[in-house]
Amino acid sequence: MIRLSGVELRRLVARRLTLIGVAGVLLITAIVLVATWNNARPESEDQRRQAQAQYEIAAKDWELHGAEYTKRCLEDYATMPDPKDPVEVYCQTNGPSIDQFLKPRAVFAEVMPEQLLGGSYLLVFAAFLIGASFVGAEFSSGSIGNWLTFEPRRMRVYGSKLLAAAIGMVPVAVVVYAMLLVGTFLIIDQVGITAGTTGKVWGDLTAQAGRGVLVTAVGAALGGVVGLLLRHTAAAIGVAMGYIVLVEGVFGGFLTKLQPWLVKLNFDAWIQHDATYYIDNCQPTSDGGYGCSTITKTLTFEHGAWYLAVVTVVLVALGAFVFSSRDIS
Amino acid sequence: MPRSGEASRGVGMPDLAIRTQALRKTYRTRRGKRVVAVQGLDLEVPVGGVHGFLGPNGSGKTTSIRMLLGLVRADAGTMMVFDQVVPEHLPDVVGRVGAIVESPKFFPTFSGRKNLELLADAIGAPRGRVGEVLEETSLGERGKDKFKTYSLGMKQRLAIAATLLKEPELLIFDEPTNGLDPAGIREIRETMRGLGEQGRTVLVSSHILAEVEQVADTVSIIGHGRLLASGTVAEVIGGSGRTTVKVAIDSPIDSPLGDPAAQREAATRILAAAGLTVRAEGNYLFVDGAEHPADVTRRLAQQELYVSELIPVRADLESVFLELTADEGLGGTR
Numbered sequence: 316m317i318r319l320s321g322v323e324l325r326r327l328v329a330r331r332l333t334l335i336g337v338a339g340v341l342l343i344t345a346i347v348l349v350a351t352w353n354n355a356r357p358e359s360e361d362q363r364r365q366a367q368a369q370y371e372i373a374a375k376d377w378e379l380h381g382a383e384y385t386k387r388c389l390e391d392y393a394t395m396p397d398p399k400d401p402v403e404v405y406c407q408t409n410g411p412s413i414d415q416f417l418k419p420r421a422v423f424a425e426v427m428p429e430q431l432l433g434g435s436y437l438l439v440f441a442a443f444l445i446g447a448s449f450v451g452a453e454f455s456s457g458s459i460g461n462w463l464t465f466e467p468r469r470m471r472v473y474g475s476k477l478l479a480a481a482i483g484m485v486p487v488a489v490v491v492y493a494m495l496l497v498g499t500f501l502i503i504d505q506v507g508i509t510a511g512t513t514g515k516v517w518g519d520l521t522a523q524a525g526r527g528v529l530v531t532a533v534g535a536a537l538g539g540v541v542g543l544l545l546r547h548t549a550a551a552i553g554v555a556m557g558y559i560v561l562v563e564g565v566f567g568g569f570l571t572k573l574q575p576w577l578v579k580l581n582f583d584a585w586i587q588h589d590a591t592y593y594i595d596n597c598q599p600t601s602d603g604g605y606g607c608s609t610i611t612k613t614l615t616f617e618h619g620a621w622y623l624a625v626v627t628v629v630l631v632a633l634g635a636f637v638f639s640s641r642d643i644s
Numbered sequence: 645m646p647r648s649g650e651a652s653r654g655v656g657m658p659d660l661a662i663r664t665q666a667l668r669k670t671y672r673t674r675r676g677k678r679v680v681a682v683q684g685l686d687l688e689v690p691v692g693g694v695h696g697f698l699g700p701n702g703s704g705k706t707t708s709i710r711m712l713l714g715l716v717r718a719d720a721g722t723m724m725v726f727d728q729v730v731p732e733h734l735p736d737v738v739g740r741v742g743a744i745v746e747s748p749k750f751f752p753t754f755s756g757r758k759n760l761e762l763l764a765d766a767i768g769a770p771r772g773r774v775g776e777v778l779e780e781t782s783l784g785e786r787g788k789d790k791f792k793t794y795s796l797g798m799k800q801r802l803a804i805a806a807t808l809l810k811e812p813e814l815l816i817f818d819e820p821t822n823g824l825d826p827a828g829i830r831e832i833r834e835t836m837r838g839l840g841e842q843g844r845t846v847l848v849s850s851h852i853l854a855e856v857e858q859v860a861d862t863v864s865i866i867g868h869g870r871l872l873a874s875g876t877v878a879e880v881i882g883g884s885g886r887t888t889v890k891v892a893i894d895s896p897i898d899s900p901l902g903d904p905a906a907q908r909e910a911a912t913r914i915l916a917a918a919g920l921t922v923r924a925e926g927n928y929l930f931v932d933g934a935e936h937p938a939d940v941t942r943r944l945a946q947q948e949l950y951v952s953e954l955i956p957v958r959a960d961l962e963s964v965f966l967e968l969t970a971d972e973g974l975g976g977t978r
């Protein structure tokens with residue numbers, strides 16, 4: 316099994332689609348870093364002068380009419396029906412400040428978790444594709460039959476393929492997360508705020524990246540399982556895309572209550588350690604109308620972890636069952 | 645009417661490389677139809693030499709081979725390879741068995757060499773063996789080209805090279821000459837004969853009989869997934885009970901029987917009346933069932949028909965094969 320995994324790993328590395336996939340992932344990561352730098356960059360001299368000019372106009376206006384605005388706003392507020400936001404939110408009582416006209420400065424500890432989550436989507440997608448093609452192509456080309464005349468123990472063959480796909484993606488994920496963490500830190504250190512990045516923040520970020528590495532490996536293995544089940548790379552990718560668009564997009568969008576049972580939210584909860592989601596809560600109001608509000612809910616890390624573990628075990632077992640009983644012709 | 649196992653039931657029991665008993669396989673197609681591919685096949689392949697595995701298209705040759713290799717699951721029956729029950733003990737014997745099933749299939753975007761290296765690594769064969777088998781199959785310099793750029797003949801040679809990585813005692817080739825040109829066919833035939841002469845066992849399936857007849861020491865003929873005949877080539881042909889003689893008539897042109905065509909017609913009538921089967925082909929008559937070729941001459945001479953040529957024709961596997969499989973077709977499946 317170890318020897319066989321080694322052989323499969325060599326095959327994975329020699330495949331063109333693997334190389335293209337990895338190159339694509341690294342390129343996208345580099346582009347993300349450039350975009351990060353672009354977003355976090357302070358405004359140009361020109362933009363700053365414009366902001367200053369706008370601020371001055373607003374400040375002058377406030378000086379002349381501020382008291383009047385406040386008074387009118389407070390009157391309006393008093394006549395509004397409950398429920399309503401607190402008065403501080405509704406009415407401005409202080410004059411404008413220059414910060415309101417300038418771009419907010421990027422804070423590393425705030426930017427990074429989102430960045431890592433985005434990186435996880437990219438990695439899992441690429442890993443699934445590479446894994447699906449790695450195994451699917453053997454079935455579509457028929458070379459699996461030849462392979463089995465050299466190693467007829469199917470469970471070993473199966474295990475070695477999934478293991479190779481998973482192990483092969485680990486260094487890719489490590490490099491991508493390292494690029495994102497170090498790159499973003501250096502960028503924000505130049506143009507934003509990195510102060511307050513405590514050891515705990517670093518610890519959380521590394522843990523998040525670590526969980527990302529793990530799901531990337533699992534994603535590659537599951538790609539392999541789906542490739543084996545469907546026998547074609549294209550079919551595997553098609554099914555994955557169809558699932559994302561139809562189930563996650565359409566169903567998840569309409570039936571927001573379903574979200575805890577869909578992959579994406581559980582994935583987020585696993586990567587980010589808890590994830591929040593929103594459900595619409597519509598009820599008849601006292602005056603006979605119908606009012607809707609949005610309730611914020613949390614999906615726990617444990618829920619995400621269990622969900623992903625169960626999905627993985629079920630798919631891997633299904634693949635094993637199908638492969639062990641399938642006629643290869 | 646199966647005539648089975650005459651060769652292997654000779655003096656003592658020769659060792660068998662392959663033995664199947666009552667092997668069955670039914671495929672279920674997507675539309676839920678059932679196709680009986682192999683129905684109760686008893687196959688015995690002796691150790692050493694080339695064994696032809698013959699049958700018309702769709703008779704279950706490939707399916708039987710796939711079952712032996714553990715690629716397809718049998719519904720019933722037992723299979724043994726070198727006295728090991730397969731597929732249960734396949735891992736124990738697979739190192740001694742090299743096989744090419746239908747067309748050779750490798751990773752299309754890898755070079756021939758890379759494909760062989762992966763296989764060698766998988767079975768723990770030394771890497772040096774890869775170069776050797778490439779040389780043996782004269783693929784040496786093309787080894788570094790992608791598999792998908794190979795001609796059919798080269799693909800076939802690469803597949804043979806792959807089986808040789810294991811230094812196998814049993815080689816299974818399923819229609820190895822399919823789609824090859826005459827030179828390619830001869831090359832494969834020579835390879836098979838060479839392997840057989842080295843003392844290895846070669847099982848070669850084919851529906852082209854002429855080709856197998858030239859290399860096979862023993863043959864098995866199947867039809868509709870069942871064994872119809874088996875034994876040495878001579879036994880199978882001899883067992884058909886036929887001697888054919890090719891006859892040319894050469895009576896004087898002023899014979900009362902008329903021109904040569906009329907003479908042939910008359911001869912046909914005379915011989916048919918004597919219980920022989922006659923078939924006309926050009927200027928010749930092919931006469932079956934005569935105990936002695938001289939009988940033919942004598943019967944015709946009595947009627948003043950003179951034979952200018954009389955050549956006994958060896959019954960070939962082809963006609964035996966057609967006879968056997970035609971019977972099977974008429975008899976239908978039980």
Ligand SMILES: Nc1ncnc2c1ncn2[C@@H]1O[C@H](COP(=O)(O)OP(=O)(O)OP(=O)(O)O)[C@@H](O)[C@H]1O
Pocket residue numbers: 644671672673679680681682699700701702703704705706707708819851
């Ligand atoms: N995967 C399959 N699914 C359904 N039916 C099949 C399958 N493979 C083979 N068959 C059927 O089983 C029967 C035997 O096929 P098989 O390929 O074993 O014959 P063969 O003797 O190798 O023929 P050929 O000389 O054409 O290669 C045929 O009727 C075929 O249609």
Ligand SMILES: [Mg+2]
Pocket residue numbers: 705706707746818819
């Ligand atoms: Mg066939």
